[in-house]
Amino acid sequence: DDDPFLSFLAPAPARYVVSPHVMAKSLLPPVLELLEGNAVTQRASLIMPEFFRGDSVTAPRSTA
Numbered sequence: 001d002d003d004p005f006l007s008f009l010a011p012a013p014a015r016y017v018v019s020p021h022v023m024a025k026s027l028l029p030p031v032l033e034l035l036e037g038n039a040v041t042q043r044a045s046l047i048m049p050e051f052f053r054g055d056s057v058t059a060p061r062s063t064a
Contacts, residue, residue: 002052011055018049 002017026047030040 002049012052014054014057015052016049017052018047023047 002015006013006015026045030042030045033040033042
């Protein structure tokens with residue numbers, strides 16, 4: 001999971017990042033339906049995060 005403070009760590013940890021814009025775009029329609037007093041028509045929404053490799057995940061060191 002992501003949190004803004006993680007970008008200040010050294011080394012930057014590997015994590016999954018979801019854009020706030022993508023999250024809001026996915027959640028806004030059902031919330032608006034509820035606020036208007038309607039039933040929610042959207043049954044499911046998949047929000048796929050992107051993997052941020054960071055510097056905490058590296059290839060194994062060679063022992064040769």
